[in-house]
Amino acid sequence: MTDSATSVFEADLPTLDYGLTDPPQQIYPQFRAAQQAAPVALGPIGPEILSYEMARTVLRDPRFVIPPGIHLSAHGITSGPLWDRVTRSILNMEGDEHRRLRGLVSRAFTPRATARMHDTIGTVINELIDDATARRSCEFVGDIARPYPIPIICALLGAPREEWQQFSRWAEDIFKIVSFDCDLAAEEPVVLAAWDEFDAYIDTMIAQRRRQLTDDLLSELIRIEDSGDRLNAAEVRMLAFSILLAGTDTTRSQLAASMQVLxxxxxxxxxxxxxxxxxxRAVEETMRHSPSMCSTVRSAGQDITLGELTFPAGTFIVVNTYAANRDATVYDDPERFDITRAAPPPILTFGGGVHYCLGANLARLELSEALKILAARVPDARCVGEVPWKPLLGLSGPVRLPMELCR
Known part of the structure; x- marks a missing residue:
């Protein structure tokens, strides 16, 4: 700590007083008031970064690391087979191993590679809309948003259409890892069984692709090579799991949140x-104004001083991207929702630095195509009834979204 810097715990910072189950809209007035006083506030679980510039700095600074197994720790799981498997995924990696894997995998997630999914995305969303419009109403979360991403991820990996329902069942069990709505310790055998089945299926696919490469992501992961370095089968399998985990609930929740605000x-x-x-632009603005992923967490790997504040080593930090994306010093009239905003600063919802979301291009394509097709096919859609949201911390978004579809 420098002579002029003060620990975040000793500085005169604003305090946030909210419950861990409170939705983001309920807490936002506190964020806005605190943001006007300081770039950091003390929240219920630690310092929260509220300003856009400091949030971007923290996300880009490799000294701030992702706490290993953060969701498992919340359930009291700090060791054992599930802990080992989760903490060894690319979503929890740091350092040289993480940089190596990202460098290789990024070659398979180019915009050109993502664009190959365009026709599949259109087919999936149109089929879901067909079913909903036949009834002239729907519960958007369950009828459209929830089933939407799994068939796309399956097609991305190269799984045949008839296996999509099986992938969905595996996903439901595996996603208990990041849920706060279950007793994960009791559900651990169920999670591990689904994960084992998923891994075995992917192993079979990898063996098939090694005999005959095709035009899918698994084949791309097998093809990529950098100065003689290639991914082994265990790494390809782990990456397939990470894609399933990171690319499903996030897309579901954001599609519902985007649909609601529009x-x-x-x-x-x-x-x-x-x-x-x-x-x-609608995707960027809905993810800025009404994101389903409202925050991300970091831990100070050492004493770190930013400006006049020092974060002691081990400090658990919430990077509040919900607040940062509405920073009035960066966004003009930040509470206004406007899909025609011209060249706004990049949103922080996809993270930043070495942990910037590898699937951001695919997520943007999935969301933009879905919203474009929905607007064309159900232009008079409207929300009816209450739309409760999940808590700010973790993955938020609408729990349900009842809608009338007038076409």
């Missing part, structure tokens, strides 16, 4: 209908 602003929904070229 329908609550009918003039913006009409703009998207009439100008489908605004779809990608």
């Amino acid at each position: 329908c609550e602003h009918p003039e913006q929904w009409a703009l998207l209908r009439d100008q489908p070229e605004l779809a990608m």
Whole structure:
């Protein structure tokens, strides 16, 4: 700590007083007030970064690391087979091994490679809309958002269509890892059994691709090589698991959140209908204004001083991207929802630095195509009834979203 810096725990910082089950909209007035006083506030589980510039700095600074097995620790699981498998995934890695894997995998996640999914995305969302419009109403979360990403991930990996339901069942069990709605210690055997089945299936696919490469992500992961370095079968399997875990619930929750805010602003929904070229801007603005992923966590790997504040080694930090994406010093009129914003600063919802989301291009394509097609096919869609949200911490977003579809 420098002579002029003060520990975040000793500085006169604003205090946030909210419950761990409170949704983001309920807490936002506290964030806004605290943000006007300081870039950091003390929240219920530790310092929260509120300013855009400091949040971006922390996300890019490798001295701030992802705490290993953070969701498992919340359930009291700090060792054992599930702990070992989760903490060895790329989602929890740091240092040289992480840089090596990201360097190799990024070659398979180019915009060109992602664009190959365009037709599959259109087919999946149109089939879901067909079912909903036949009833002229739907519960958007369960009827459209929830089933949407799994068939796309399966197609991305190269699994045949008839296996999509099996992938969905595996995903439901494996996702208990990141859920706070179950007794994970009791469910651990169920999670491990589903994970074993998923791994065995992927191993069979890898063996098939090594005999005959095709045009899918697994084949790309097998093909990629950098100065003689290649991924082994265990690494390809682990990456397939990470793609399933990171790319499913996030897309589901954000699609529902984006749909809600667009329908609550009918003039913006009409703009998207009439100008489908605004779809990608709509994704950026809905993820800025109404993100389902509202925060990410870091831990100070050593004493770290930023400006006049020092974060002692081991400090658990919440990077509050929900607040940062509404920082009035960076975004003009940040509470205004406007899909025509011209060249706004990049959102922080996908993270930053060495942990920037590898699947960001795919997520943007999935969301933009879904919203564009929905706006064209159900231009008079509207929300009806209450739309409760999950808590700010973890993965938020609507629990349910009842809608009327007038076409």
